[in-house]
Amino acid sequence: MNKVYLSKSRYCNCIQCKKILWMNKYKPDCAAGEDKSAIFENGRKVGELAKGLFGDYEDIEFDINLSNMIEKTNELLPNKPNVITEASFSYDNNFCSVDILKNDEDGVEIYEVKSSTGVRDIYLDDASYQHYVLSNLGLNVKKVAIVHINNKYVLDGELDLKELFTIKDITETSKAKQKEIRKNIDEINEFMESHDEFNEPKVEIGMQCFEPYHCDYWQYCTRDLPKPNVFDVKGMQTIDKVKKYDEGKISFEDLKDDDINPRFLEQIDFELNNKEPKIEREAIKEFLDSLKYPLYFIDYESCQHAIPEMEGTRAYQQIPFQYSLHIKRDEDAALEHREFLAEADDDNLLRHFAESMISDISENGSVIVYNKAFESGRNNEIGRLYPDLKGEMDRINANMVDLMIPFKNRNYYAREMKGSHSLKYVLPALYPNDPELDYHNLPVVHHGGEAAEAFLNLKEKSKEEQEIIREGLLRYCELDSLAMVKIWEKFREVI
Ligand code: SF4
Incomplete structure (x- = not known):
């Protein structure tokens, strides 16, 4: 039997579903997952930073020819005690690069680095597979651990790696899994041996299509x-x-x-039954009656840094960097528009965001948002970070009204909402075929994930590119707050 070549990620794919390996080999073009480049980039940054967790280290650079990486690792292994990052090994066609290898006189310690904030079961499989490879090569594996982000850590001065990362010792679990790994590898080999290019495996869809990751072949496997x-x-x-x-x-x-x-x-x-929209006019009227002029329709965009960059913030804290605000001062007033978009290199962007918003929302009218928990949560965080702004943040929160509620309560429901109360479903249901309200027609940025990614990568772009992206961000956020105005107008129309 020709043994299947396995790596950490291929082994983990098979733990989820063996058919993924078959699809990757014979039908890779059928993958239709979300763009994961932002997740990979985040993981890369965290991985690079974690390399310094135990002080000086020797790094094995990635080489398409993996045997070069193994050779360099073998050259460094006798220089113990040392720390080798991306230390690479292969046993019986099972390859792995260890994120951080502590190479002591009496044995080695394996550290698998994850950019998440906890330990998931699949990480145990990942690290135990490395344990399997190294121990079968005759190394004494003393310890196996998962290194992950501690999202309780608040940046206070210099970044403290020991505080930013949490190390979870999983040695006992890994030891207990060693027999199972041998068995799994044998099963993977048999599976691939009995399913060639012309013999697609018949695997029923199930929970494995969603856990631990949403499978990229979902569209393909459910096509019928x-x-x-x-x-x-x-x-x-x-x-x-x-x-x-x-x-x-x-x-x-x-x-x-x-x-x-x-x-x-x-x-x-x-x-x-292709039903007509359901509109509970009394409830809609009650909602409209609760609003007080001036009406401030506001939407935030936010991003998350795996590694906190601003004083007083935590890893993965939602950092609002932009808002769009439409203002209707009274019944007859023309619609006004205000906006804020932080500079990408502004170390004080949260404060500038808040100060600009406070000055734009100067009166006590209704502050209309879509999903109040999000905007009010950000305002509370700003209030905690800057006690002198807390009073104003509390004032804005006290005036906040959630436009999502009538949809969440199904006071207004249309077939086109497909069971959702998200703005991206509600708006086209209320205004079908309106090109000006169609997110697909926007330049550059079309949804919140894209906005966050665009802002996070802004610093690395040329000046010309930055201008185009910033314009894209402004137009996207403007549509979000305008969408709320249009919903409010629709409510008035239907009652
Ligand atoms: S969609 Fe489900 S059944 Fe199909 S390859 Fe992915 S995990 Fe396996």
């Missing part, structure tokens, strides 16, 4: 399911969707008389 189907029911837990699927309740027709949450049944009913 009726559309829409149980996996399109908004808000239903994935585990319940899979259960329904296993029971053969797949299409909306199969589900329409099922004993499930009435919200799910409503989505199904609207879809199957």
Whole structure:
């Protein structure tokens, strides 16, 4: 048997579902996942920083020819005690690079670095696989650990790596997994041996398509399911969707008389019967009556740094860097627009964001947002960071009204919302075929994830590129707050 070449990521793919390995080999073009470049870039930055966790280290540079990496590792191994990063090994066609290898006189310690804030089960498989490779090469593995981000750490002066990273010792779990790894590798080899290019494996979809990662081959593996189907029911837990699927309740027709949450049944009913929008006018009127002029329609954009960059902030804290504000001062006033977009290299951007907003929202009218928990949460964080601004942040929060509520409560529901109350579903449902309100027609930035990524990478761009991206960010955020104005107008129209 020709042994399958495995690496850490290939082994972990197979732990999730062996068919992923087969697809990667024979049908890689069928992958249709989200763009993961931002996640990889984050992981790369965290990995680079963690290399210094134990002081000086010798780094094995990536080489497409992996045997060069193994050779360099072998040259450094006798110089113990030392720390080798990306130390590379291969045993029986199983390759791995250890993020950080502490190479002591009496054995080695394996540290697998993750940019997440906790330990997931798949990380245990990842690190245990490395333990397997090294111990089978005759190294004495004393310790296996996962290094991850501590999101309680608050930046206070110099970045403290020992505080930023948490080290979780998983040696005992890894030892217990060694037998299982041998068995898994044998099974992977048998699986690939019995499924060649012309013999696609038959693997039923299930929880493995979602855990630990959403599989990139989901579209391909579900291409023959009726559309829409149980996996399109908004808000239903994935585990319940899979259960329904296993029971053969797949299409909306199969589900329409099922004993499930009435919200799910409503989505199904609207879809199957092509129903007209449901509008509870009393509730909408009550919502409108609760608003007080001037009306401030505001939307924030935020980003997260895995490694905190600003004094007083935590790893992965949501940092608002931009807002768009539409103001309607009274019934007859023209719509005004204000906006703020921080400079990418501004160390004080949170304060500048808050000061600009306070001056733009100077009166006590309704501050209308979409998903209040997010904006009010950011304001509370700003208030904690800058006690002198707390009073104003509290004032803005006290005036805050959530425009999402009538949709969340289904006081207004249309088939096109597909069970969702997200702005990106609600707006086109209320204003179908309006090119000016279509996010697809925006230049550069089309959704919040893109906005965050664009801002995080801004510093690395040329001046000309920065101008184009900044303009894209401004137009995107402007549409978000304008969307709220349009929803408010629609509410007035329907009552
Ligand atoms: S979609 Fe599911 S069944 Fe298909 S390859 Fe991915 S995990 Fe396996």
